[in-house]
Amino acid sequence: MSMTDENDDLFDSVLMADDRFRIEGYREGFEEGTRRGMIEGHNHGMIHGAKLSSEVSFYYGFAMTWKYLLQKNTHGKARKRLKAVEVLGDLIQKFPHEPQHENLQEDVERIRAKFRQVCSLLNVPMNFCDYVHGSGSQDF
Numbered sequence: 386m387s388m389t390d391e392n393d394d395l396f397d398s399v400l401m402a403d404d405r406f407r408i409e410g411y412r413e414g415f416e417e418g419t420r421r422g423m424i425e426g427h428n429h430g431m432i433h434g435a436k437l438s439s440e441v442s443f444y445y446g447f448a449m450t451w452k453y454l455l456q457k458n459t460h461g462k463a464r465k466r467l468k469a470v471e472v473l474g475d476l477i478q479k480f481p482h483e484p485q486h487e488n489l490q491e492d493v494e495r496i497r498a499k500f501r502q503v504c505s506l507l508n509v510p511m512n513f514c515d516y517v518h519g520s521g522s523q524d525f
Contacts, residue, residue, distance in 0.1 A: 434484060437493065441480060444500050448474040451507060466506045473499045 448470050455467040476496050481489060504511035 430484065441477060441493070441496065444473065444496055445477045447500070448477065448503070451503070466503075469499070469503045469506050473503050 451470045452467065452474060455463050455470060458467075473496070476492075476499055480492055480496065486492070501511050
């Protein structure tokens with residue numbers, strides 16, 4: 386190999402170093418971004434899954450409490466109210482437990498709509514947040 390070939394190889398390696406470092410940096414950045422994205426996505430899913438679970442659990446407790454109270458009442462309006470409460474309970478019982486369920490959002494909206502209807506029939510406030518946070522400050 387002649388001196389010019391060695392100089393050309395050295396010169397090419399210096400020029401190509403920029404491309405190599407850029408490609409390697411992109412690959413490392415992509416891998417790190419993917420790793421961080423998975424962690425953030427997992428945490429986001431846990432937080433929102435817990436909120437949704439809390440909301441649906443509240444609706445279920447609400448429905449079961451009112452079902453118990455309305456079963457003791459025998460007048461005509463109570464039967465209509467009881468039927469609506471039972472439908473709410475049935476919707477919640479059929480609610481999917483898999484986060485990848487394709488109709489999850491529609492099912493949640495159906496439960497929320499039925500909850501609003503039941504609250505209207507029972508003439509009770511229907512804001513879930515009011516129940517969770519309460520009207521006053523309670524420290525335990």
